[in-house]
Amino acid sequence: MVNHKHLRVAVDTRDSFHKSIYSYQSTKPEPPVGGRALVPFGPQDNHTVGLVLESTDVKDYSLELKPILEVIDEEPLVTPILLQLLVWSSAYYLTTFFQALRFALPHPLYGKGVEMVKLLLDQESTEETLQKLREKGAYVQGDILEYLINHPETTVDTLKRKFKTRASTTLKALSNKGLIKIYPLKYTYRKTVFQKAKIFHYYPDAEKQVEKPFPNPFSKLMDTALAKEARSLLESGKLFLKEVSLEKITLCKPEPEYLVIEGTPTERQALVLEKIRKAIQQGGQVLFLSSRLYHSYYWKRKLFTETGRKPLHWSEYKSLDQKLKDWEEIRLGTKKIIVGGLRSLFLPYNNLQLVVFDEIDSGYFKTFTSPRIDAKDCLEFIQANNLCSVIVTSSIETPFLLYLQTTGKYQYCRTTTNPEEPPLIIPRRERDVYYPVDTLNKIKETLDNSGSVLYFQNRRGFYTVYLCRKCNYQVKCPNCQVNLVYHLKTGRLHCHTCDFFTTIKEKCPNCVESDMVLLGVGTQRITEELKSLFKVETLRIDADSLNEISRREILSKLQATRPLLVVATEAIFSFFYDYKPDFSVYGNPDLNYNLPDYQGEEVVYKNIFRLISWSSQPIHLLTYKEALDVQETARNWAKIILEKYRNFDYPPYARLIMLIVEGVDKEAIKKEGGLIKSWIDREFKHTIHTYFFPQKRSGKYRGLILLRGEINVAESLRLFDILKSVKDRIKIIPDPSGLMVW
Numbered sequence: 001m002v003n004h005k006h007l008r009v010a011v012d013t014r015d016s017f018h019k020s021i022y023s024y025q026s027t028k029p030e031p032p033v034g035g036r037a038l039v040p041f042g043p044q045d046n047h048t049v050g051l052v053l054e055s056t057d058v059k060d061y062s063l064e065l066k067p068i069l070e071v072i073d074e075e076p077l078v079t080p081i082l083l084q085l086l087v088w089s090s091a092y093y094l095t096t097f098f099q100a101l102r103f104a105l106p107h108p109l110y111g112k113g114v115e116m117v118k119l120l121l122d123q124e125s126t127e128e129t130l131q132k133l134r135e136k137g138a139y140v141q142g143d144i145l146e147y148l149i150n151h152p153e154t155t156v157d158t159l160k161r162k163f164k165t166r167a168s169t170t171l172k173a174l175s176n177k178g179l180i181k182i183y184p185l186k187y188t189y190r191k192t193v194f195q196k197a198k199i200f201h202y203y204p205d206a207e208k209q210v211e212k213p214f215p216n217p218f219s220k221l222m223d224t225a226l227a228k229e230a231r232s233l234l235e236s237g238k239l240f241l242k243e244v245s246l247e248k249i250t251l252c253k254p255e256p257e258y259l260v261i262e263g264t265p266t267e268r269q270a271l272v273l274e275k276i277r278k279a280i281q282q283g284g285q286v287l288f289l290s291s292r293l294y295h296s297y298y299w300k301r302k303l304f305t306e307t308g309r310k311p312l313h314w315s316e317y318k319s320l321d322q323k324l325k326d327w328e329e330i331r332l333g334t335k336k337i338i339v340g341g342l343r344s345l346f347l348p349y350n351n352l353q354l355v356v357f358d359e360i361d362s363g364y365f366k367t368f369t370s371p372r373i374d375a376k377d378c379l380e381f382i383q384a385n386n387l388c389s390v391i392v393t394s395s396i397e398t399p400f401l402l403y404l405q406t407t408g409k410y411q412y413c414r415t416t417t418n419p420e421e422p423p424l425i426i427p428r429r430e431r432d433v434y435y436p437v438d439t440l441n442k443i444k445e446t447l448d449n450s451g452s453v454l455y456f457q458n459r460r461g462f463y464t465v466y467l468c469r470k471c472n473y474q475v476k477c478p479n480c481q482v483n484l485v486y487h488l489k490t491g492r493l494h495c496h497t498c499d500f501f502t503t504i505k506e507k508c509p510n511c512v513e514s515d516m517v518l519l520g521v522g523t524q525r526i527t528e529e530l531k532s533l534f535k536v537e538t539l540r541i542d543a544d545s546l547n548e549i550s551r552r553e554i555l556s557k558l559q560a561t562r563p564l565l566v567v568a569t570e571a572i573f574s575f576f577y578d579y580k581p582d583f584s585v586y587g588n589p590d591l592n593y594n595l596p597d598y599q600g601e602e603v604v605y606k607n608i609f610r611l612i613s614w615s616s617q618p619i620h621l622l623t624y625k626e627a628l629d630v631q632e633t634a635r636n637w638a639k640i641i642l643e644k645y646r647n648f649d650y651p652p653y654a655r656l657i658m659l660i661v662e663g664v665d666k667e668a669i670k671k672e673g674g675l676i677k678s679w680i681d682r683e684f685k686h687t688i689h690t691y692f693f694p695q696k697r698s699g700k701y702r703g704l705i706l707l708r709g710e711i712n713v714a715e716s717l718r719l720f721d722i723l724k725s726v727k728d729r730i731k732i733i734p735d736p737s738g739l740m741v742w
Helices: 080-092 097-104 123-136 139-150 156-163 166-176 227-236 265-281 293-307 320-332 342-346 375-384 399-406 437-448 523-534 551-560 570-575 600-615 637-647 666-683 713-726
Strands: 002-011 021-025 036-041 046-060 114-119 153-155 180-185 198-202 212-217 239-243 258-262 285-290 312-314 337-340 352-358 389-394 411-414 452-456 465-468 485-487 492-494 516-519 537-541 564-568 583-587 619-622 655-663 689-697 700-709 730-734
Touching: 002 036, 002 097, 021 036, 021 046, 046 097, 080 097, 080 342, 080 375, 080 713, 097 342, 114 139, 114 156, 123 139, 139 156, 139 166, 153 156, 156 166, 166 180, 258 265, 258 399, 265 285, 265 293, 265 352, 265 389, 285 293, 285 342, 293 312, 293 337, 293 551, 293 570, 312 320, 337 342, 342 375, 352 375, 375 389, 389 399, 399 411, 399 637, 437 452, 437 523, 437 583, 437 619, 452 600, 523 537, 523 564, 537 551, 537 570, 551 564, 551 570, 564 570, 570 600, 583 600, 600 619, 600 637, 655 666, 666 689, 666 700, 666 713, 713 730
Parallel strands: 258 389, 258 411, 285 337, 285 352, 312 337, 352 389, 452 564, 452 583, 537 564, 583 619
Antiparallel strands: 002 021, 002 046, 036 046, 114 153, 114 180, 198 212, 198 239, 465 516, 485 492, 655 700, 655 730, 689 700
8 A cells, every 4th residue: 555645736837728736746855835846747757846735645555656856945935825825816817826826936936947038238228229229110129128127137938928929039139139138047945045044132221121133144243344343242241142933933813804994095094004003013914005106115115104114115126136035034024014016915924914905996906917816806815714904995985895895894984074075077078179168278277376287188198099081990909899099109009908009001901991090189199289288397197108207206296396287197196195286187088988898987987086085176077978977976976886786796796707719710619609608507507607799800700708607716727627628719818807798
């Protein structure tokens, strides 16, 4: 009889449709659950790094497993709670375990090694080179170089995912020119990266002697000018050496609390800070999740000032060495306050007691790489498993906050002092008139009084519509079915949802007539037109301008320049804490309202009432669509929209998953789509409802298979296995936006 340890190991197979979990035989010493081991993989038994998920005793006469080759980690890299979160997220979003693991571990600590790309030029030289590439028409090289300005060190895989097959040849060309460096990065042994340090402690002269840590580790102190003084203090007994192992300290966790705070940022800060101080006093760690990068910098400074503890700012923009050091400090529990984006939730916390979701209803609170995790899903996971206390903050009441109230588990606190009746003004506007006279007069009056005007237009780019005047055909994204936007800088049409882009066509793809025209207004066009009208300092704030001008420079202009005209998208809400406009205009809310997105109406109302709560001043709403009756729904908009969601059971009452089958043969698409639908109906009877919709897009037929219903982790894994056989012919989109078919 064979009696040994059976290890379940997650291996990075680079296959997006493979759960990549295999069984191995353990050896002595045994790798810990959550630690890495070197294992043989594939027919050639190639050496590969895997993460141990489970260890069980097995008694079986016939079971023959390959033994692991080497234990890499003597201690777990991933805590049990984090392991649970990783398994859930990979199953919930239908991705491999290793795609989720990338959020939790810095590059050297997982996988079988990756190729890294490093930018060799400084920012000024890079921008000059970028301009030359644009002039030569080398758009792909320019796009990759522009991406590397904000991500000076990234992986080849990341660039391939973002820029598809064009990335490989382009990277070689950039490397040959000496602009970038491509180098392999192998997995790292933790014991060689993180050294345990002996730390100085001292007893201050006081009635009661208290042990406190000296700021420098012993090894560092001996290399400084303080070495002689330190030795004398050691001899006198005022200092002593002690090896500290924080991992062995176990602290009692209080019962989790769940709190929703609604109100403007300045009004809700006091309550949030009170809860953070309490968690720290109890010896726990606090994670402050920010939806926008600038907010995270603001809160880093604010928390340091209010608590006296220096927060750790987790950022993907830091160097790899710094990320490794930060990651280890979080694991050991030496850092009590962590500030960062949603990916910060996947760090190895020692004693996490409180998570703050700041502005959870922001459209930015999602990850942009697979798995595309939404903060709301993570919030429900934390609360369902009672992992820690949670604070959810928002400037306004939203459908999701109302939903949290219905669960009966959240205490609701409203701190806002804004007037009940929203001060809305809707001037008369014709279809082709973007600036009504009343609005222009109010802008001029504010600027003449050295005020600041915010023109809010939630669409970047120059022209937002490209259509044929003969047949009214509008050029849309083949993936998302939203209008493509023209950008002056690139001279191309872009999709702001999936990053698809194409060149301008002279002839209409529908009627083949040469009568195509660019229409509509984006932030770029509005900035140019208003600047020429009022001749004042004009500042554009959107995703494009944030890559060209530093946040510090933007903040300086917002606070010091008067008069000032600001044209912005939702990116302006990154400066919620430091800037308040004297007059606000919301232009073309119809753009969002008419998108093929079930959340379009909600986005419009969120922006309207966020602007009102922010400035507490009347705003002009420039719309010609009579159906957008803001005055009628002003008080109960969140309840009205939540009721609409309830009618079609989504969201957040049920999951929605979309499968896409594409091809040129309509009958073949119907047959294959129907077959996949029947498989799912048979396997998930009464738990998942499925719908099939054949469509024609850009000369191709596509079948949309919609799955609606509650899908737990076990069902997600089963669905993944069912679809594995057709992985080359379908695309899976969990929780799709840009879709409203009911």
